[in-house]
Amino acid sequence: xxxxxxxxxxxxxxxxxxxxxxxxxxxxxxxxxxxxxxxxxxxxxxxxxxxxxxxxxxxxxxxxxxxxxxxxxxxxxxxxxxxxxxxxxxxxxxxxxxxxxxxxxxxxxxxxxxxxxxxxxxxxxxxxxxxxxxxxxxxxxxxxxxxxxxxxxxxxxxxxxxxxxxxxxxxxxxxxxxxxxxxxxxxxxxxxxxxxxxxxxxxxxxxxxxxxxxxxxxxxxxxxxxxxxxxxxxxxxxxxxxxxxxxxxxxxxxxxxxxxxxxxxxxxxxxxxxxxxxxxxxxxxxxxxxxxxxxxxxxxxxxxxxxxxxxxxxxxxxxxxxxxxxxxxxxxxx
Amino acid sequence: xxxxxxxxxxxxxxxxxxxxxxxxxxxxxxxxxxxxxxxxxxxxxxxxxxxxxxxxxxxxxxxxxxxxxxxxxxxxxxxxxxxxxxxxxxxxxxxxxxxxxxxxxxxxxxxxxxxxxxxxxxxxxxxxxxxxxxxxxxxxxxxxxxxxxxxxxxxxxxxxxxxxxxxxxxxxxxxxxxxxxxxxxxxxxxxxxxxxxxxxxxxxxxxxxxxxxxxxxxxxxxxxxxxxxxxxxxxxxxxxxxxxxxxxxxxxxxxxxxxxxxxxxxxxxxxxxxxxxxxxxxxxxxxxxxxxxxxxxxxxxxxxxxxxxxxxxxxxxxxxxxxxxxxxxxxxxx
DNA sequence: CTGTTAGCGCATTCAT
DNA sequence: ATGAATGCGCTAACAG
Numbered sequence: 135x136x137x138x139x140x141x142x143x144x145x146x147x148x149x150x151x152x153x154x155x156x157x158x159x160x161x162x163x164x165x166x167x168x169x170x171x172x173x174x175x176x177x178x179x180x181x182x183x184x185x186x187x188x189x190x191x192x193x194x195x196x197x198x199x200x201x202x203x204x205x206x207x208x209x210x211x212x213x214x215x216x217x218x219x220x221x222x223x224x225x226x227x228x229x230x231x232x233x234x235x236x237x238x239x240x241x242x243x244x245x246x247x248x249x250x251x252x253x254x255x256x257x258x259x260x261x262x263x264x265x266x267x268x269x270x271x272x273x274x275x276x277x278x279x280x281x282x283x284x285x286x287x288x289x290x291x292x293x294x295x296x297x298x299x300x301x302x303x304x305x306x307x308x309x310x311x312x313x314x315x316x317x318x319x320x321x322x323x324x325x326x327x328x329x330x331x332x333x334x335x336x337x338x339x340x341x342x343x344x345x346x347x348x349x350x351x352x353x354x355x356x357x358x359x360x361x362x363x364x365x366x367x368x369x370x371x372x373x374x375x376x377x378x379x380x381x382x383x384x385x386x387x388x389x390x391x392x393x394x395x396x397x398x399x400x401x402x403x404x405x406x407x408x409x410x411x412x413x414x415x416x417x418x419x420x421x422x423x424x425x426x427x428x429x430x431x432x433x434x435x436x437x438x439x440x441x442x443x444x445x446x447x448x449x450x451x452x453x454x455x456x457x458x459x460x461x462x463x464x465x466x467x468x
Numbered sequence: 469x470x471x472x473x474x475x476x477x478x479x480x481x482x483x484x485x486x487x488x489x490x491x492x493x494x495x496x497x498x499x500x501x502x503x504x505x506x507x508x509x510x511x512x513x514x515x516x517x518x519x520x521x522x523x524x525x526x527x528x529x530x531x532x533x534x535x536x537x538x539x540x541x542x543x544x545x546x547x548x549x550x551x552x553x554x555x556x557x558x559x560x561x562x563x564x565x566x567x568x569x570x571x572x573x574x575x576x577x578x579x580x581x582x583x584x585x586x587x588x589x590x591x592x593x594x595x596x597x598x599x600x601x602x603x604x605x606x607x608x609x610x611x612x613x614x615x616x617x618x619x620x621x622x623x624x625x626x627x628x629x630x631x632x633x634x635x636x637x638x639x640x641x642x643x644x645x646x647x648x649x650x651x652x653x654x655x656x657x658x659x660x661x662x663x664x665x666x667x668x669x670x671x672x673x674x675x676x677x678x679x680x681x682x683x684x685x686x687x688x689x690x691x692x693x694x695x696x697x698x699x700x701x702x703x704x705x706x707x708x709x710x711x712x713x714x715x716x717x718x719x720x721x722x723x724x725x726x727x728x729x730x731x732x733x734x735x736x737x738x739x740x741x742x743x744x745x746x747x748x749x750x751x752x753x754x755x756x757x758x759x760x761x762x763x764x765x766x767x768x769x770x771x772x773x774x775x776x777x778x779x780x781x782x783x784x785x786x787x788x789x790x791x792x793x794x795x796x797x798x799x800x801x802x
Numbered sequence: 803c804t805g806t807t808a809g810c811g812c813a814t815t816c817a818t
Numbered sequence: 819a820t821g822a823a824t825g826c827g828c829t830a831a832c833a834g
Binding site (some may be wrong): 469471472473484485486487488491493514516517518519520521523524 | 826828829830834
């Protein structure tokens with residue numbers, strides 16, 4: 135590997151001078167030219183590790199997500215990458231795979247690499263463990279989770295309000311027997327989303343009927359299986375609220391294959407508003423989860439935490455909102 | 469930040485000893501215990517940048533892709549990550565965004581960080597430019613592209629054969645007027661895939677009819693627009709081959725909304741075999757692109773290039789294969 | 803088994 | 819404006 139020393143030799147200057155021209159510090163035009171041509175000649179590229187060591191600071195922003203193949207996280211990563219780019223940083227990704235040990239591992243790897251900032255999505259670790267990391271890493275921010283005492287370093291969405299809104303929409307459309315398809319992952323999101331559904335039923339005086347809530351894996355296949363279960367239990371449900379859009383897509387495919395027309399005979403509402411929602415037939419009504427905006431905000435927040443030149447973004451409360459498309463309609467008597 | 473020196477002091481040993489126990493070199497049990505407890509106490513975490521500098525080697529495997537929100541690349545990244553994990557490495561991601569300047573930038577950033585290996589997907593750079601990088605980076609491997617003279621460091625798929633197979637399937641089902649929906653990105657893949665379609669028509673003695681090939685953005689919306697164009701031009705097409713599954717999904721939604729039944733009245737075949745293919749109604753027939761296997765292979769290859777302890781994986785030729793689901797059927801006379 | 807020490811490649815302070 | 823020297827945190831060679 136060719137180093138700054140090689141460049142200095144070829145340019146006939148000291149390493150200090152090379153460093154200066156590379157970092158746009160003051161130097162003579164002659165020196166600049168000599169160095170630049172040497173760099174060109176040799177194909178020199180500064181060693182980022184050495185720079186990090188000397189500067190006690192990296193240009194790296196770490197992100198930990200659960201699974202990059204989930205569009206939700208892909209959008210999160212992309213948003214962080216775009217902010218990083220804007221500030222001349224690069225991103226380092228850690229993948230947690232729904233597993234505490236791996237989440238921990240991912241965070242620690244990023245910490246060992248001395249990422250200046252961290253945007254972490256963690257569902258498997260305890261509050262206390264995350265607090266330890268937050269204390270250790272000044273530039274760390276938590277996304278999609280709110281930890282008491284660290285609200286200013288967390289950016290999250292009110293899940294419960296999301297499913298409340300979804301359920302309320304169905305109720306206002308005249309539905310009275312509304313099911314809920316949830317996730318079988320043991321994470322808070324599920325508890326909160328289900329609660330929003332229940333609260334809406336309660337608030338509108340609707341009874342909670344046995345076996346109208348089912349759980350499965352939070353993906354297409356899980357949605358299919360859950361919808362089949364629901365249809366097996368009940369012949370008179372007219373609508374369903376789902377944990378996320380993928381499950382809604384699975385549910386929709388089961389309904390379609392059973393010749394149950396959505397939305398004429400059955401209404402369906404998703405959660406997240408991922409691209410797939412507007413690609414289904416009919417286009418899926420859903421709750422928008424502004425993960426792109428939230429990730430953008432979280433990244434800027436993280437950046438501001440370690441660099442006082444970057445102003446702290448104004449704290450924004452992100453809200454779930456109803457996106458009404460064509461999978462929801464007035465209740466028809468089945 | 470707390471360093472190895474702090475640990476040494478607290479444990480009452482030298483930094484060398486600390487380094488030894490951390491790296492499982494020989495040392496006394498007493499030393500091991502003392503160091504381990506000091507590490508625990510202090511919450512010490514080794515500086516990966518310093519390690520990289522001292523070792524002249526990183527545990528980092530770089531990946532450059534076009535866009536993480538594209539499932540194809542998400543799967544690629546995930547596969548690389550899994551191999552990396554297996555070998556105790558971590559991954560660094562660069563995103564090229566369909567742009568030469570950004571692809572270059574991504575590769576160079578990864579190089580500056582001294583990634584030991586690189587798996588790069590590049591469509592915007594020239595062969596020559598990639599060759600320069602290949603020469604510079606011993607552990608670099610190209611995926612989804614084949615560069616003459618560097619075949620042993622490239623892993624790619626025969627695109628042309630893929631669409632040939634797709635078109636052939638439709639022909640064998642009796643279709644005679646078959647359209648092609650292509651990508652409007654100026655990359656080789658499109659040229660090759662379209663060529664496969666044309667070759668099949670020719671080989672089976674079918675005429676190439678005007679305006680049966682249209683191009684649009686290689687995503688759902690592009691597929692919709694392209695299908696609308698095709699329907700506007702022709703009332704007697706009975707089948708279409710698409711550039712990828714997303715476009716097929718868009719095309720399918722247009723057909724469905726126009727009450728053209730797939731596959732009874734119209735056959736459709738995609739390319740890539742992404743998860744979405746089996747989530748459509750009807751499930752999409754497509755050409756499997758084993759990007760997961762290819763990425764796994766590419767990662768191992770890259771690893772073997774820089775570490776003779778890792779054996780070079782046996783060179784495998786990856787082939788596109790037909791996955792017949794329910795969007796293709798015998799031709800019916802429209 | 804263990805401590806001392808010399809780099810790894812770079813930025814930076816202090817002289818000049 | 820420039821060079822010599824120091825240190826960033828760690829590993830490994832060497833000596834003990």
